[in-house]
Amino acid sequence: MAYDDTDFDKVIPRQGTGSLKWDGAHAHFGGEVLPMWVADMDFAVPRIVIADLQKRLEHPIFGYPSNGPDMLQAADDWMAKRHGWRPEPGVTGMVSGVVPALFAAVRAFTQPGDPVIVMPPVYPPFMTAVRKNARELLLVPLQNNGAGVYEMHWAALENAVRNAKLLLLCSPHNPTGRVWTASELQRLGALCASAGCVVVSDEIHADLSHAEHTPFPALFPRSVLLTSAGKSFNIAGMGGGIAILPDPELRQRFHDEIHRSQIHQINTCALTAMTSAWRHGAEWQTALRGYLADNASFMGEYLTHALPAVVYRRPEFGYLAWLDVHRYGSDETLARRLRQTRLGLNPGPSFGPGGEGFVRLNFATPRSVLERGLERLQQTLLG
Numbered sequence: 001m002a003y004d005d006t007d008f009d010k011v012i013p014r015q016g017t018g019s020l021k022w023d024g025a026h027a028h029f030g031g032e033v034l035p036m037w038v039a040d041m042d043f044a045v046p047r048i049v050i051a052d053l054q055k056r057l058e059h060p061i062f063g064y065p066s067n068g069p070d071m072l073q074a075a076d077d078w079m080a081k082r083h084g085w086r087p088e089p090g091v092t093g094m095v096s097g098v099v100p101a102l103f104a105a106v107r108a109f110t111q112p113g114d115p116v117i118v119m120p121p122v123y124p125p126f127m128t129a130v131r132k133n134a135r136e137l138l139l140v141p142l143q144n145n146g147a148g149v150y151e152m153h154w155a156a157l158e159n160a161v162r163n164a165k166l167l168l169l170c171s172p173h174n175p176t177g178r179v180w181t182a183s184e185l186q187r188l189g190a191l192c193a194s195a196g197c198v199v200v201s202d203e204i205h206a207d208l209s210h211a212e213h214t215p216f217p218a219l220f221p222r223s224v225l226l227t228s229a230g231k232s233f234n235i236a237g238m239g240g241g242i243a244i245l246p247d248p249e250l251r252q253r254f255h256d257e258i259h260r261s262q263i264h265q266i267n268t269c270a271l272t273a274m275t276s277a278w279r280h281g282a283e284w285q286t287a288l289r290g291y292l293a294d295n296a297s298f299m300g301e302y303l304t305h306a307l308p309a310v311v312y313r314r315p316e317f318g319y320l321a322w323l324d325v326h327r328y329g330s331d332e333t334l335a336r337r338l339r340q341t342r343l344g345l346n347p348g349p350s351f352g353p354g355g356e357g358f359v360r361l362n363f364a365t366p367r368s369v370l371e372r373g374l375e376r377l378q379q380t381l382l383g
């Protein structure tokens with residue numbers, strides 16, 4: 001399929017590709033919907049990534065890959081180029097995905113029953129990583145100022161870190177749209193360091209930040225950074241990720257755990273795609289960020305005119321809009337209406353406490369599709 005990889009207006013049908021967002025929507029929502037839920041993008045990946053994959057596929061042997069030195073070098077170079085911080089040689093390692101690594105981090109740094117801090121509303125696996133590993137979920141909800149601006153709850157955190165050995169940070173924060181500032185991260189890190197609480201920072205959305213993003217271990221080396229090229233280059237379905245642990249003791253504990261749970265490897269295609277994306281994808285990603293920023297503005301203008309009682313704060317990164325729709329009815333009413341208007345959104349309550357009255361809308365889609373989605377949202381909310 002020939003395509004212009006920065007023609008983000010082009011609608012590329014995804015039905016029949018085994019996509020969770022499109023093909024899986026029927027089972028998930030109990031019927032056909034316009035899917036604006038799962039966090040992947042309806043955009044083609046950079047052409048160079050496809051070309052590098054094709055080149056690899058031309059070699060007809062797919063034995064076990066080596067331990068990915070090219071990919072790890074590409075990851076470190078990307079971190080330095082995109083986020084201005086170069087990890088020391090040897091501290092970046094492979095994991096089979098960011099979520100498996102999050103689960104492994106819980107096991108590596110805590111014992112069953114230990115409290116682990118999570119700040120909802122947040123990407124749901126943060127909470128399941130704690131619960132499924134039989135740790136105590138210590139929720140310290142973010143504070144919303146009512147206009148959609150979220151901050152950490154400093155007073156509650158000060159209390160919580162006294163008990164917890166681990167804090168799972170989403171940086172930038174899905175779904176609230178925040179890119180934490182260096183001074184917020186500094187304050188959080190200082191608080192955790194003084195209490196001996198390890199911070200695991202999931203930075204998978206960082207590349208799509210519009211504001212400056214600070215990698216957590218650049219400030220506090222005794223921490224863990226998890227990321228991948230999955231979100232920001234739209235190759236999440238390939239799997240794979242990296243874990244950066246500058247601290248030797250934490251690195252050893254994490255290394256032991258990912259080997260115990262056998263999540264320390266990445267398949268050949270993912271290695272090829274991630275290496276290619278990080279090496280050659282910068283220009284494409286800059287164009288993508290521009291398109292996403294324009295979609296965010298388009299959405300803001302639409303909502304201001306059509307649905308002024310929706311509280312929408314333009315996200316500081318990426319493509320996830322966190323919409324406060326509580327003025328239009330209860331979560332139950334909203335769920336019923338969404339089924340009628342056939343719009344597939346993530347319900348706010350699935351992101352934990354503080355998600356009531358919200359929905360998350362994925363706007364990584366051509367503008368014409370976004371417009372259709374917003375029309376359906378209007379029908380949904382105005383009944």
Ligand SMILES: Cc1ncc(COP(=O)(O)O)c(C=O)c1O
Pocket residue numbers: 039096097098099100123170174202204205228230236239240241
């Ligand atoms: C914050 C966050 N972390 C991790 C993931 C998924 O990571 P992976 O596919 O590497 O397991 C997502 C996907 O939406 C996410 O939003």
